Amino acid sequence: MHIVLAFNLREESAVADDQPPSEPPSLPTEDLYAEWDDIHTIRAVEAALASRHEVTLVNADLEAYARFRALQPDLVFNIAEGLHGASREAQIPAMLDMLGIPYTGSDPVTLGICLDKRRTKEILSCHRIATPRFAVVSTLADIPARLRYPLIVKPTLEGSSKGVTDKALVHDRKALVRQVEWVLTTYGQPALVEEFLPGREFTVAMLGNGDDLQVLPIVEINLHTLPAGVNPIYSFEAKWIWDQEENPLEIFTCPARLDPFLQRNIEELCRKTFRALGCRDWCRIDVRLDAGGLPHVIELNPLPGILPRPEQNSCFPKAARATGLSYEQMILGVVDAASRRLQLTEKGYHENRCLL
Structure with a gap:
């Protein structure tokens, strides 16, 4: 097949030498490119696709x-x-739908919903999928009194831990007001205020569709390995500052050490979540346990990070390696999942294109 790789290249001027900033963001422009891919990732995906297909970059x-x-x-x-x-995450799929060009991954509706933490949690709640209690705060007058401390404060419309600094975990109203005001001012969007779950944290990579949906080995985030005195959250600092390629944190265990009952519960929770949000081909779902050890969905990542080198601690490739897949096989597995969903055999492809 002729495959186009669609990407956003991280601006070299925004992040020198493809490294994240050395301090947490104080302005939205400072972490603007955290979600975008560096040239090394783009070239790695290109090479994986080119092992079997003709590839053009866009x-x-x-x-x-x-x-x-x-x-x-x-x-x-x-x-x-x-x-x-x-x-923004829906823009390219919407263009492709208009042009009648098939693509990997979720459609514009699912991508738009999953980027919006409020809408994601509303749908999870509708489907009775466990997720922490929350409120959305658009002004300081909206700050809730009904939620139990500690609370965690996040921008509603960001990924890659943007806006979730070590200060995001708050234990009293004064800290809550300060952090909500910071999110409102810095990101110009509502803040999601969520009850903090004190249990273990996991991230779950998923590959496929329907009966072929595969849950890859679960990754545990070992928050006790963070620097002394910081909050037990996978913050912007933990993801981009303290965990560096030349000195990676020993923060992940994959496969996670789980008893069979808990592993089955997490896997079933993620399968139900994948279906409820209409995900396709691949996704990574973040899960945390409550005080009673029950798993709750924190958020979904239908465009998961895929940094190629093991020392970069990227969770989807880490889970793929744990199941015996190379980086190339992981990327081609996404292509195969999409091709089966779209019935893109050579014969089926040409028949479908004739209808456009």
């Missing part, structure tokens, strides 16, 4: 629509995070 900028329209590829491998606004 940066998901303002010229992307014209390039897709001209290229008319068999499939787009989508890792583009988008440019601006709450719809």
